[in-house]
Amino acid sequence: DAGVTQSPTHLIKTRGQQVTLRCSPKSGHDTVSWYQQALGQGPQFIFQYYEEEERQRGNFPDRFSGHQFPNYSSELNVNALLLGDSALYLCASSGFGQPWGGTDTQYFGPGTRLTVL
C-alpha cells in the first residue's frame, strides 16, 4: 500500500522566484492538506483540497496557491519567494471527504525541503 509521496525531495530557489511542489495521496484517500514546518516548530496549516476545491485555508498570503487534480494528487505553488519561505513543506492525505463526517486522521508524506537564497 503506497503511502503519501512528495516531489521533489529538496529544492533551492532564489528570492522572487516561483516554485511548484507535488503530492500524491495515500491509496484510497481523496483529501489533501498542505503544511509548512519551520525548523524546530510544529507544522502550520496552509490549506486543504477536496473535490478539486480549496475547502479551508490557514493564515498564509495569496502568494501560496494550490490545485487538486481529478486523480486526487495536488500541487502547492508559491510565488515571489521570500527568505522566510524556507521550510519543510508537508503534504497530508485523509480519507473522509464528506463535509462533517468523522475525524479525518491525516497521514503525512516525507516532505519537500525548500531553501530560498
Add this chain to the structure above:
Amino acid sequence: EDQVTQSPEALRLQEGESSSLNCSYTVSGLRGLFWYRQDPGKGPEFLFTLYSAGEEKEKERLKATLTKKESFLHITAPKPEDSATYLCAVQAAGRRALTFGSGTRLQVQP
C-alpha cells in the same frame, strides 16, 4: 484560537527509564487529538487519535491518554530507537486544519 503547548521541549532518558510527555490544549470543541512521531528531516508518522476524555490507546511501549485539558504520552522502558520528536495536534469541531504544538525532542541513550 486553538492552542497546543507541549512540555518539556526536550527530554533525555536512559534506556529503560520510563517517562511522560505532556500536551496541553485549548480548543473550541475537540474533534480529535493526534500524536505523531517525527524523525529528523522526515514527515510526521501517525501514532494515535483520541476522541474524548478518559480514552486511552497503546502501541508497543507507548500509551496515550486524554483529559478535557491535556493529553499525556507515556513511554515505558524506552529504547534508543524511540528517539525522535513527538508532536501533538488538535482538530476543532467544524475545522479541517490540525493545530500542532512545537513538539518534544526525546533522546534515549543506551
